[in-house]
Amino acid sequence: xxxxxxxxxxxxxxxxxxxxxxxxxxxxxxxxxxxxxxxxxxxxxxxxxxxxxxxxxxxxxxxxxxxxxxxxxxxxxxxxxxxxxxxxxxxxxxxxxxxxxxxxxxxxxxxx
Amino acid sequence: xxxxxxxxxxxxxxxxxxxxxxxxxxxxxxxxxxxxxxxxxxxxxxxxxxxxxxxxxxxxxxxxxxxxxxxxxxxxxxxxxxxxxxxxxxxxxxxxxxxxxxxxxxxxxxxxxx
Numbered sequence: 001x002x003x004x005x006x007x008x009x010x011x012x013x014x015x016x017x018x019x020x021x022x023x024x025x026x027x028x029x030x031x032x033x034x035x036x037x038x039x040x041x042x043x044x045x046x047x048x049x050x051x052x053x054x055x056x057x058x059x060x061x062x063x064x065x066x067x068x069x070x071x072x073x074x075x076x077x078x079x080x081x082x083x084x085x086x087x088x089x090x091x092x093x094x095x096x097x098x099x100x101x102x103x104x105x106x107x108x109x110x111x112x
Numbered sequence: 113x114x115x116x117x118x119x120x121x122x123x124x125x126x127x128x129x130x131x132x133x134x135x136x137x138x139x140x141x142x143x144x145x146x147x148x149x150x151x152x153x154x155x156x157x158x159x160x161x162x163x164x165x166x167x168x169x170x171x172x173x174x175x176x177x178x179x180x181x182x183x184x185x186x187x188x189x190x191x192x193x194x195x196x197x198x199x200x201x202x203x204x205x206x207x208x209x210x211x212x213x214x215x216x217x218x219x220x221x222x223x224x225x226x
Contacts, residue, residue, distance in 0.1 A: 004154075043202075048211070097158070099212055101145075103154035
C-alpha cells in the first residue's frame, strides 16, 4: 500500500543537539512538505520541495533546514535544538497539479 | 499569514447526534479539504472540494464548498464513538495554486458520549 512513513516516531533530545527527522514515501508524489503542529496553533509549514534539489521556505523556517536526497525522501534537520522546537512534526506529500496532501504519522519531538 | 476561522473549537455530543462544523476565510479559495486527526496520528484526508457549490459525501460525512468561495461546511450524521478526533479544514487560494501551500484552520475537537 502506497504510504508516507516518518522516523523516528518519538525523539527526546537536549538543547544544542543536532537532530534529523526522516520522511519517506512510496506514493510516487513529487511534492513534499514539512509541517509543525503545536496545541492551539494548528499546522504551520516549515519547508516544501517540488522535486530533488528544489527547496522552498515556509512560514516558520528559522532554525530548521531540509534536504531532498531523492524524490521519495525529504529530511528535516534542527541544527541546534531549543526547547521551543518541542512539537509534533508531520511530513506530507502531493502530486503536482493536485492540491490534496497526504500526511505521515508524525514525529513527536521533545527538546529538554 | 492568512488564517482560516474554524468553528466550533470543540464539541461534546451524544452518540447518534448529527454534527456540523465550518470554516470561513477572508479571501476566495479554489480548493477546500477536510481532514481528521486521531490522537498520536497524522491527519487523514476525508473529503476534497474543488467547485463552488459542490456537495460531496463520504459515508456519513458530507462537505460543501460555499457559493461565495469563502467558506466550507462539514456535517457528520448519526455520530458514533470512533468519530472522536480533531477535524481540520484546509484551503488553497488562487495565489497559492502554484505552490500548493495549504492554509489550515485551528481544528474542531469532537468528543462523542456513548
